[in-house]
Amino acid sequence: MSETHSQDHAAATRRFPPSEELAGQANVGPDVYERAAQDRLGFWEDAARRLTWEKDWDEVLDWSNPPFAKWFVGGKLNVAYNCLDRHVEAGHGDQVAYHWEGEPGDTRTITYAELTAEVCKAANALLELGVQAGDRVAIYMPMIPETIIAMLACARIGAVHMVVFGGFSADALASRITDAGAVLVITADGGYRRGAPSALKPAVDDALGRTDSVRNVVVVKRTEQDVAWTEGRDLWWDDVVGRQSDQHTAEAFDAEHPLYIMYTSGTTAKPKGILHTSGGYLTQVAYTHWATFDLKPDTDVYWTAADVGWVTGHSYIVYGPLANRATSVMYEGTPDTPHKGRWWEIVQRYGVTILYTAPTTIRTFMKWGEDVPAGFDLSSLRLLGSVGEPINPEAWLWYHEHIGGGRCPIVDTWWQTETGAHMITPLPGVTNLKPGSAQTPFPGISAKVVDDEGKELPDDTTGLLVLTEPWPSMLRTIWGDDERYKETYWTRFGDMYFAGDGAKKDEDGDIWLLGRVDDVMNVSGHRISTTEVESALVAHHAVAEAAVVGASDPTTGQGIVAFVILRGAAEDSGEELVKELRLHVRREIGPIASPRQIMVVQELPKTRSGKIMRRLLRDVAENRELGDVTTLTDSSVMELIKEKLPSST
Ligand code: WTA
DSSP states (O other): OHHHHHHHHHTTTTOOOOOHHHHHHHHHHHHHHHHHHHHHHHHHHHHHSSSOBBBBBBBEEEEETTTTOEEEEEEEOHHHHTTTTHHHHIIITTTTEEEEOTSOOEEEEEEEEHHHHHHHHHHHHHHHHHHHHOOEEEEEEEEOOOOOHHHHHHHHHHOOOEEEESSHHHHHHHHHHHHHOOOOOEESSSSEETTTEEEEEEHHHHHHHHHOOOOOOOOOOSSOOOOOOOOOTTHHHHTTTTTSOOOOOOEEEEEEEEEEEEOOOSSSSSEEEEESSSHHHHHHHHHHHHHHHHOOOOTTTEEEOTTTSSSHHHHIIIIHHOOOOOOOOEOOTTTTSSSSTTTHHHHHHOOOOOOEEEEHHHHHHHOOTTHHHHSOOOOOOOOEESSOOOOOOOHHHHHHHHHTTTTTEEEBBBOOTOOSSSSSSSOOTOOOOOOOBSBBBBBBBOOEOTTSSSBOTTOOEEEEEEESSOTTTOEETTTHHHHHHHHISSSTTTSSSEEEEEEEEESOOOOOEEESSSSEEEEETEEHHHHHHHHHTTSSTTTTEEEEEEEETTTTEEEEEEEOOOOOOOOOOSHHHHOOOOHHHHHHTTTGGOOOOEOOOOOOOOOTSSSSSSHHHHHHHTTTOOOTTTTBSSSSSHHHHHHTTTTTO
């Protein structure tokens, strides 16, 4: 641990200025900061003008009823038209939109003209099924082109998509369908993962047994697995989409028309449906994608190696790249199928120039060793990106050297499902890069580090990150729960947005993100709430009480460690039960929430007011000396827990 720390320290003090070549030809130069500082709203107006609007806006920002923002008020546009038709109309129909690669090795190349035609057909199919503007459509899919086609078809007709990550369980899907009131589910028989077909349709069937809003299920054939079929409800994509016309005229919608809902974990067991709307969202994802990645649509081959089921996929596989007419790569499977060099083979095959991924993946590649990427030609790469959690300087340097060949800038982008788009990030042609720090608020974004009272802190002091001005791609509310929206983000500091992240500014004013300060864990870049896992555990008949903490993990950032007290009647407290509980959490939430470790204990440390002291449990989970135990009701509890766990360390 201490060795890593000192290596990290040495790495963190190195600086990487942009090459003269890049600085000279980057899409944005240092002047954007000044422009945005002088006229923030004018700056975002310029960004909005990169899109095609059917009707201009009357007002840039309406903040008369905070925290409910309206951007580009009165403006009208169609999001899918901006991502598709306008590029075809401008003569770029033959440009590749996606080089798609399936895990078994099958490939598809889809041009902008083809994608437009497919989206029109899917839009016509949705209309035939009675889906109307404003209706919610659940999408539960593997990483295949139809997922993107389905999203854009919704956007095209003004339906609100709600993509649920294919790794989530039937339970998680059911609660999201119910909360959103979805009328249609688009799914597939399955997808490929780790060399085998992995089914999706059974989870949909299961979920729909517990919900009543869904009328139809449209099923894409991907793996040719057998599927159960409900006549009258289920339809094959090939039938219902296949027979449609490829012509559909996109209607313009209000700038504030809802575009999608994406559920994310909060501090309670119930996930929050983050609502994004059209004009402001597309403005900021398109502009940040162009500026942060210095995207050159005619020459770049861009790859966000993430799942479309997360916000990173929405903003930087689908909407940003398509709005900018990028040529993208999309890959279905896992990085080590069938071999550990799969990603680098893909980079080599398509000549990828820009790669965007998460620190946890980079650390996994580090573990596999630099010989793996060294076996491939990665010379096409010119820029690298990182997202999802703080990237430790050592991983930054490894990425820089062994993937980027020492020549590619790395943009460490801080943002959230709620922010919709990049908020704090270096700009590749401008910033003197500092490994480990996301550095600078994006032009037009105002961030501060404050104390508990909301007072701005001096440099080098650890505090809380807040955003002090509304931004175009901000969430508009939590679906169906305006109060929770206010409470979660805007009550703590009044008129400032509380991000839930710890942060500090260094003496150069650069921002370092320090992880979540609430009960949200970050496991492999995925947000999982401790409460959600706890309530899954206590839902099991053998468990009386549960406490869950995120313990630091060298690969995944954090790992889930659960402490459970069994019910009196539960006989078995051994390996079998632990296995069963782990399976139970997978079933309730999904494999990503499965605890790394489950410890059966007699008692949990609680304060006199009955709050579980997670801090102490984290100390145990991370094998540290115990911190202050004086506020415990019974300080011998911790001794008991430690005694119970000789093998846990
Ligand atoms: C964390 C993912 C440090 C942070 C886009 C945030 C980061 C949460 C970074 C949002 C980064 C994301 N540096 N921390 N570059 N990017 N985070 O909603 O804790 O899945 O609050 O959005 O991830 O996760 P979410």
